[in-house]
Amino acid sequence: MTAALDEKMPRRFTDEETGEEGAKIEAFLHHFQEEDEEDTVSSAKISARNLNFYYGDQQALFDNNLDIAEGRITAIIGPSGCGKSTHLRIYNRIFQLYGNQRAEGEVLLDGKNLLDSGTNLIELRRRIGMIFQKPTPFPLSVFENVAYGLRLHFKMPKSELNGRVESALKKAALFDEVKDKLDKPGVALSGGQQQRLCIARTIALEPEILLMDEPTSAIDPVATRKVEELAEELKGNFTIVIVTHSMQQAARISDFTAFFYKGKIIEYGLTKEMFTNPKQKQTEDYITGRFG
Amino acid sequence: MTPRSDKGRKLLDWMVKAISVCAALLGLFFLGWILFVVIDRGIAAINWQFFTKLPMPPGMEGGGVANAILGTMIMTALATLLGVPAGLLAGVYLAEFGKHSRLGAWVRFTVNVLMGIPSIILGLFVYSILVYPFGTFSGWAGGVALSILMFPVVARTTEDMLSMVPNALREAALAIGNPRWMATLSIIFRAAKSGLITGVLLSVARVSGETAPLLFTALNSSYMMKSLNEPLANLTVTIYQYAMSPYDDWNQIAWGASLLIMTAVLLLNLAARFAVREKKI
Ligand SMILES: Nc1ncnc2c1ncn2[C@@H]1O[C@H](COP(=O)(O)OP(=O)(O)O)[C@@H](O)[C@H]1O
Ligand SMILES: [Mg+2]
Numbered sequence: 001m002t003a004a005l006d007e008k009m010p011r012r013f014t015d016e017e018t019g020e021e022g023a024k025i026e027a028f029l030h031h032f033q034e035e036d037e038e039d040t041v042s043s044a045k046i047s048a049r050n051l052n053f054y055y056g057d058q059q060a061l062f063d064n065n066l067d068i069a070e071g072r073i074t075a076i077i078g079p080s081g082c083g084k085s086t087h088l089r090i091y092n093r094i095f096q097l098y099g100n101q102r103a104e105g106e107v108l109l110d111g112k113n114l115l116d117s118g119t120n121l122i123e124l125r126r127r128i129g130m131i132f133q134k135p136t137p138f139p140l141s142v143f144e145n146v147a148y149g150l151r152l153h154f155k156m157p158k159s160e161l162n163g164r165v166e167s168a169l170k171k172a173a174l175f176d177e178v179k180d181k182l183d184k185p186g187v188a189l190s191g192g193q194q195q196r197l198c199i200a201r202t203i204a205l206e207p208e209i210l211l212m213d214e215p216t217s218a219i220d221p222v223a224t225r226k227v228e229e230l231a232e233e234l235k236g237n238f239t240i241v242i243v244t245h246s247m248q249q250a251a252r253i254s255d256f257t258a259f260f261y262k263g264k265i266i267e268y269g270l271t272k273e274m275f276t277n278p279k280q281k282q283t284e285d286y287i288t289g290r291f292g
Numbered sequence: 293m294t295p296r297s298d299k300g301r302k303l304l305d306w307m308v309k310a311i312s313v314c315a316a317l318l319g320l321f322f323l324g325w326i327l328f329v330v331i332d333r334g335i336a337a338i339n340w341q342f343f344t345k346l347p348m349p350p351g352m353e354g355g356g357v358a359n360a361i362l363g364t365m366i367m368t369a370l371a372t373l374l375g376v377p378a379g380l381l382a383g384v385y386l387a388e389f390g391k392h393s394r395l396g397a398w399v400r401f402t403v404n405v406l407m408g409i410p411s412i413i414l415g416l417f418v419y420s421i422l423v424y425p426f427g428t429f430s431g432w433a434g435g436v437a438l439s440i441l442m443f444p445v446v447a448r449t450t451e452d453m454l455s456m457v458p459n460a461l462r463e464a465a466l467a468i469g470n471p472r473w474m475a476t477l478s479i480i481f482r483a484a485k486s487g488l489i490t491g492v493l494l495s496v497a498r499v500s501g502e503t504a505p506l507l508f509t510a511l512n513s514s515y516m517m518k519s520l521n522e523p524l525a526n527l528t529v530t531i532y533q534y535a536m537s538p539y540d541d542w543n544q545i546a547w548g549a550s551l552l553i554m555t556a557v558l559l560l561n562l563a564a565r566f567a568v569r570e571k572k573i
Contacts (some may be wrong), residue, residue, distance in 0.1 A: 094463050104413045125469040136464035139482045148478075201468065256377050 011106050019208060019289045030281040039233060044108075045070040051105035053086050053095075053263075061263045064105070070210075073231060075238040075250035075271065079286065084243040085133075087260065088211050091241070092128045093121055102167035109209075126153050127203035131212040135194030135219070137186030138201075142169075142178050145186040146201045153205060168204035171234070172196045173226050192223020199230060203238070210234065212242040216249065247287055251275050259283045330551050336500035337548025347530075357549055359516045362430065364553075366517070367510060367526060368500045372489030375442030376472075376492055381448020382443070388476050391455075400451075407444040412439050412504035414553045431517065431524035434510025438499040445498060449491030452555035453484040458568035489567040497560035501553050503528035527553055 006126045044067035049203050053061035061083050068074050086095075093114065095101040106113045114124055126149075146165040150156070152209060156164070170176035174196040178189065186197055195215060202210065212231070216224035229241055231253050243248050248272060250257050257271040259282070267283040278284040341356045348355030382399065390396025397492035415437050422433040457480050481488065506512075512529040515520070527549045534546035 026413055092467060097459070097463060099465060122471060125467055130463075130467040132462055132464060132467075133459060136460050137463075138465065138479050140487075152474070153469060198464070205469070260463045 008033065013289070024105075026173040036124050044068060045110070047106075048087070048090075049106040049108065051084070051090065051103065053090060053104070053279070054102045058102045059092075061103075064263075066258055066265055066268060068241055069240075069256055070239050072255040073235050073242060073253055073258040074243065074258065075254035076243045076260060077245075077247060077250050077286070078259050078266075079260075080238075080245070082260040084211050084260050085264040086263075088213050088241060088243050091209070091211055092130050093119070093123050094130065096121075096206050097213065122153075126205050127207050128209040128211060129172050129205060129207035131195070131198055131202060131210065131215045133214040133217055137193055137197055138193050140186060141183050142186050142189065142197060143182040145197055146204050149201055149205050154237060164204055168200040169197075171202035171203055171230075173230055174200055190223075192219040192226070193221050195223065195227060198229070199227070200221055203234065207238065209239045209241070212240065214243050214245055217245055224249075247275075247289075259286060261286070301504045314453050318335030327554065330547065330554050333553070334547035334549075335348065337544045338551065342545070342548055344551040346516060347525075347545075350542055355541070355545065356543060357525075357527065357530055359513065360527045360530045361547065361552070363434075363510065363513075363517055363525040364500065365506060366520070367431060367438055367506070367524065370431070370520075371438030371442050371494075372496055372497055373439075374436065375439035376446055376494070377496070378439075378509045379443045379446025380488070382447035382477055383454060385449040386447065387454035388472065388480070391510060403447045405445045406440075407448065410504070411437075411502055415432055415505035415508040418505065423509055426521075428521065429509060429511040431510055431520035431522070434506045434524055434526065435520070437509045438502060439506035440494045441502060441505055442499050445495040446491060449495070452488035453491060456487065457483045461480060464549075486567045486569075490564040493560050493564040493567065497557045499562075500560075501528060501557055507532070507560050 006011045010085055043172070046066075046068040048064050048066040051064040052059060053064075055288075063089060064083075065067075066087075066124055076087065078084055089095045090107060091109075093103075095103065103115055105115070108127075109124075113119075138148060140148060144166055146168050147161055150161055150164055166175060169178065174193060177193060178184075178197075181188070186194065189197060195218070199215075210231075216227050219227070228249065231242065234240065240247075240252065254271045256269065257274045258268040259266045259274070259278075259280070261282055267278060267280045269279075274283060275287060278287060284290075303499045309328040341354050343356060344358050344360065345354060345356030346359055347357060382403065386396055386400055386403070390399060418437040418440070420434050420437060423429055454476075461483055462475065462480060465479040467471065470479070506526055508527050510521040510526055510529070512533060513525040515525070517524055531546045531553075534549070536542065
């Protein structure tokens, strides 16, 4: 490794390398499917296949192939602007809010391509919850923030609603802090509390997958730790994909890690292995803090 | 290269500040002046009869403008009922659904043009479609004319207010599994609530003082309203006719009516301000 490496970096990515992606994933899939060798698809909750993404004419993702392991935490790391958010935002098709954004390829959710035009977005988004970088409480009370989605998707008696709101707030490790302010506006909470409120309102719907886009980058360290603990507790029931700027965070909480660079997935594997023994030079440079 | 003199820079800075403060004070000055004149001339007309009695022929004591107050309120309400929902929906279309579409661009252009059309032309237009064919001036026609005036104002402020809601909230609302219309009505509208209320109140204030659109539509009447199918008394046309008349007591009533409208508009503006200040829930 030389100091000049940074400059060369972009040129080191050749087409052959990206071509190897598929093989690497197969090898990797093998890894976490020891119990279930027969069925390679079943333990991947989401599989991105030859995924390309465009902002207008500008391509932001190139042939992404990625398998998200069911019931585990997968971290997406990489330098700023490498396409982490872009990739994540395809999974719940939230990018479609904007007319000029377009995804090509396949994202298989339990084997079905969720990019198909027939996909029911409302159902999709109930199954795949998303936590954003900045906390986005609704302009409603704390209670209503959580009750909102429940009312939207389910019919239930008031008593059950109350119970579910409370249990979601408890799961999000927020209940004790807000139990006396359930009627107060959600925006009146602190940043860290707001973020946990957003998590509560998302997990209240019992989604299968939780997408988190740098969920701790806008909150303080204590709240960060709480969110991380939460993610670790939730895994098993949920499949979690977390985009993170922090290598430490990825190392602390994730089982698998995908390293993105310039819209491509450079390396993907067990977090432990990637952090101790990265296979690609770029990965090593990134996790040792050489760039990004 | 020599450094600029600090003194000169400071002087210039001071002068620009002073001039802009003067310009700003000019607005305050004129509002104050207008208020002063209207109150000064109008206050004498304000008494119990003013609000409760019908107009009297010139020279007779004790006339009022009860019918005109009622008529103005009814036509403003009618205009609000028609213009606000239509304007809100158009604004929603512009901000949420047709933001980048070609139709959206056309609608936006149309709304801007509509906003710029002189109100007297709107009055003539409504005359040609609702007065001439039916053979009578009417409260309905007046209300419709005012609502056409209101529509673009509400549409524009709605679009502006909704556009100020950050996309992050829009994304969050959709990510929880909302259909777009539901996200708009239950989340985005709420986030923009105070701005929307302000827009509506200001548009009400705006049309409640319009005269030109009513001249050819509701006209005026010296009787109490019986139905909306006949000429309808209203404050602004009353002001117009009474102020032009050679009779002192009518002139006096015109000032009184002016004071009434000024006060109402002022109150609506204060209410709008209050709506903005109110803590966002
Ligand atoms: N709304 C957008 N319009 C155009 N380009 C965008 C937009 N959002 C992101 N990009 C571009 O796409 C690339 C990936 O961005 P992003 O996925 O946000 O990166 P990351 O989350 O890894 O920091 C960047 O080059 C960025 O400039
Ligand atoms: Mg990002």
